[in-house]
Amino acid sequence: EVQLVESGGGLVQPGGSLKLSCAASGFLFSDSPIHWVRQSSEKGLQWVGRIRNKRNNHATAYTASVEGRFTISRDDSKNTAYLQMDSLRPEDTAVYYCTRHLDGVKTDCWGQGTLVTVAS
């Protein structure tokens, strides 16, 4: 069964940092681009960024509002992707999902999500 499981969410103060993990199973993780998406009641679903596979040099891209603050990485030996979030702001409060995307085809698997709350 194709599965993604996020972890690492929690409450953090503005300006703080948090690192989310996305553990994959049931498919060839190293071949798959991984995208992060967040969802809040204020902004709905918002793409955060993505990391491509090794064949594409693990290239990353981010939405403008997180560029320079968030970093996506992956460890193919552990079948895990990461989202390092620094300089967090209250508007980053959301449920964060990692997703598997079949290049140019579809996004067919989402994790269960992990809640990040940025508040003092």
Add this chain to the structure above:
Amino acid sequence: DIQVTQSPSTLSASVGDRVTITCRASETFRNFLAWYQQKPGRAPKLLIYKASILESGVPSRFSGSGSGTEFTLTISNLQPEDFATYYCQQYSVYWTFGQGTKVEIK
């Protein structure tokens, strides 16, 4: 960025109805458009990809159509389990999502 706008934001319908949700894009793009269903507390579930291809395991009462800047999701013979929120997503240039359409019981 390609923006996508969904309408309506809320739709009231009855079991057995046929409902249509529209997604309009700010510019023309290739048919990298998907539709998702989301229920409270759950992750979005893929229904349709590449504008009109039904995801495996999704009932055939769901269908997608459109091209260019206008796309539609149709649910024929609405079932009780279909009351949920639906989102469109373009994945031609990075990703953007519509604001969602809540399908509620009339």
